[in-house]
Amino acid sequence: MNEAPPGSRGTPQAEARARVLAEMARAPLDLLVIGGGIVGAGVARDAAMRGLRVGLVEQHDFAYGTSSRSSRLLHGGMRYLAQGRLGLVHEASTEKKILHHIAPHLAEPLPFIFPAYQGNREWVLWQLKIGVKLYDALCGGRNLGRSTWLSREDALGKVPELRAEGLKGAVRYYDGFTNDARLTLDTLRSAAKQDALLLNYCRFVDAANREPWYCEVREELTGRSQTVLARAVANATGPWADGLPHSRVKSRVTKGVHLVVERTRVPVPEAVVMTEDKRILFAIPWGERTILGTTDTDYHGALENVRAEPADIRYLLEVANRFFPRAVVTEADVISTWAGARPLLAAPGGAPSDISRAHEIRSAEPGWWDVTGGKLTIYRLMAEQTVDKVVRMLKSSSGPNEQGGPGASRTAMEPLLPPVETEGVSGILPPAMNCAVVEHYVKQEWAVHLEDVMVRRTSWHHCFRDAARRAELVATWMAQLLSWPADTQAAELERYARVTRAGTRN
Numbered sequence: 001m002n003e004a005p006p007g008s009r010g011t012p013q014a015e016a017r018a019r020v021l022a023e024m025a026r027a028p029l030d031l032l033v034i035g036g037g038i039v040g041a042g043v044a045r046d047a048a049m050r051g052l053r054v055g056l057v058e059q060h061d062f063a064y065g066t067s068s069r070s071s072r073l074l075h076g077g078m079r080y081l082a083q084g085r086l087g088l089v090h091e092a093s094t095e096k097k098i099l100h101h102i103a104p105h106l107a108e109p110l111p112f113i114f115p116a117y118q119g120n121r122e123w124v125l126w127q128l129k130i131g132v133k134l135y136d137a138l139c140g141g142r143n144l145g146r147s148t149w150l151s152r153e154d155a156l157g158k159v160p161e162l163r164a165e166g167l168k169g170a171v172r173y174y175d176g177f178t179n180d181a182r183l184t185l186d187t188l189r190s191a192a193k194q195d196a197l198l199l200n201y202c203r204f205v206d207a208a209n210r211e212p213w214y215c216e217v218r219e220e221l222t223g224r225s226q227t228v229l230a231r232a233v234a235n236a237t238g239p240w241a242d243g244l245p246h247s248r249v250k251s252r253v254t255k256g257v258h259l260v261v262e263r264t265r266v267p268v269p270e271a272v273v274m275t276e277d278k279r280i281l282f283a284i285p286w287g288e289r290t291i292l293g294t295t296d297t298d299y300h301g302a303l304e305n306v307r308a309e310p311a312d313i314r315y316l317l318e319v320a321n322r323f324f325p326r327a328v329v330t331e332a333d334v335i336s337t338w339a340g341a342r343p344l345l346a347a348p349g350g351a352p353s354d355i356s357r358a359h360e361i362r363s364a365e366p367g368w369w370d371v372t373g374g375k376l377t378i379y380r381l382m383a384e385q386t387v388d389k390v391v392r393m394l395k396s397s398s399g400p401n402e403q404g405g406p407g408a409s410r411t412a413m414e415p416l417l418p419p420v421e422t423e424g425v426s427g428i429l430p431p432a433m434n435c436a437v438v439e440h441y442v443k444q445e446w447a448v449h450l451e452d453v454m455v456r457r458t459s460w461h462h463c464f465r466d467a468a469r470r471a472e473l474v475a476t477w478m479a480q481l482l483s484w485p486a487d488t489q490a491a492e493l494e495r496y497a498r499v500t501r502a503g504t505r506n
């Protein structure tokens with residue numbers, strides 16, 4: 001079998017990657033971002049829009065980490081509301097509306113039905129009724145839709161399969177539905193248009209602060225190391241952040257699992273909130289599928305191995321069957337799964353679901369920032385606050401002639417991409433499967449491996465039961481488009497089967 005990965009040889013893609021790395025090394029960067037998840041992508045975009053010379057390295061594929069394994073919700077957080085964390089709810093609710101404005105193709109209003117049952121002391125109907133009105137108010141104006149109260153009959157009218165026994169009524173409120181990996185990729189595409197230098201499969205290895213920072217990165221497809229100089233460094237490596245040299249991050253990592261089933265098996269016309277004690281889980285309609293999630297348990301294993309274990313799957317099916325008793329959904333109904341590691345700020349005790357989702361931007365050493373915690377919904381704000389700090393530092397260390405320099409963030413106002421650049425290739429639902437879209441992903445969106453297209457660019461892997469068969473066709477297209485040598489196609493199919501079956505996904 002071919003040893004050399006695709007993208008490592010003298011193909012146009014390999015040459016383009018080499019040019020990006022050479023350009024990063026040609027002259028000092030203002031900012032090197034480590035990590036190509038949503039936070040790193042947001043930081044790179046904001047910095048590039050302010051005119052900084054910015055580079056970003058991602059050790060695997062863009063959005064490989066938590067940013068392709070979330071519940072895909074843009075939300076203030078009903079649970080945080082119940083915990084009285086009103087500041088967090090207000091912050092995230094405002095951001096969800098900003099994302100709806102700058103990326104409407106990836107921020108659809110989604111109604112949630114939250115049923116209340118007799119005897120449930122954690123989620124009481126009258127409290128929920130007040131809660132959803134407060135939730136709307138905390139959006140700083142109008143929410144993505146107005147919340148309403150539903151009688152028992154109305155709730156069953158909207159979701160006929162919902163458990164009727166003990167049902168007292170429900171509330172209906174709005175959050176946003178997104179596609180996490182696509183949001184990351186489109187943020188990166190937007191950054192690239194502003195001249196950010198972006199490289200996936202390139203790992204940050206170490207750095208020394210000699211003003212500027214001398215950073216060693218390794219191009220993983222060729223194994224070539226390169227020194228990149230940067231006046232500032234942002235560590236945006238999510239759950240990997242503790243392990244990075246120079247990082248002062250102390251995080252507590254928890255695992256969350258999702259299942260995808262046919263929508264006919266768990267028929268939800270709108271999202272439904274399922275509760276387990278204080279915990280909130282969701283059944284979310286996703287085209288012809290339903291997403292069920294999520295779990296929240298401490299995780300101490302290797303981050304590359306986080307996956308749905310049989311016990312996680314059983315737990316989610318049990319909860320779903322309790323709320324939709326006629327569904328009797330079983331493991332045989334599961335089309336795909338994904339599991340992610342939440343990068344939470346350390347809190348040694350307490351239940352995982354009680355740990356704050358607040359974020360922190362800390363300068364561990366001069367010119368080095370650790371950006372941690374938070375959630376997908378507030379990535380733009382995290383990025384803005386990080387780049388504000390970087391800009392202040394750059395201005396204070398530059399001569400009086402450079403004091404004008406970069407201005408304020410514009411990321412809340414300017415759309416990520418014009419609709420013509422997202423139509424047919426980026427959305428909440430998977431795109432139609434054809435060679436032209438695959439060509440777009442390999443030529444315009446840095447896809448190197450078959451997995452990059454099947455999982456993160458398109459979600460085809462999660463959507464189709466016969467994803468393995470479809471992957472064969474996609475591999476044929478990629479082989480043509482990327483001039484793969486004969487044995488690479490078979491090696492890629494083998495790699496895809498390995499990572500999606502035994503590795504990080506299933």
Ligand SMILES: Cc1cc2nc3c(=O)[nH]c(=O)nc-3n(C[C@H](O)[C@H](O)[C@H](O)COP(=O)(O)OP(=O)(O)OC[C@H]3O[C@@H](n4cnc5c(N)ncnc54)[C@H](O)[C@@H]3O)c2cc1C
Binds near residue numbers: 067071075341
């Ligand atoms: C199960 C689950 C459900 C969630 N649901 C939601 C939700 O519905 N809504 C919401 O708002 N939030 C949600 N979140 C939280 C949200 O997904 C995360 O906060 C967010 O994705 C974290 O992004 P990140 O960029 O910090 O980390 P990541 O996406 O993990 O990115 C970090 C990247 O750094 C890279 N990296 C690590 N080390 C190096 C190195 N040495 N060199 C180069 N690159 C490196 C990694 O490969 C990785 O790609 C959820 C999280 C989980 C786990």
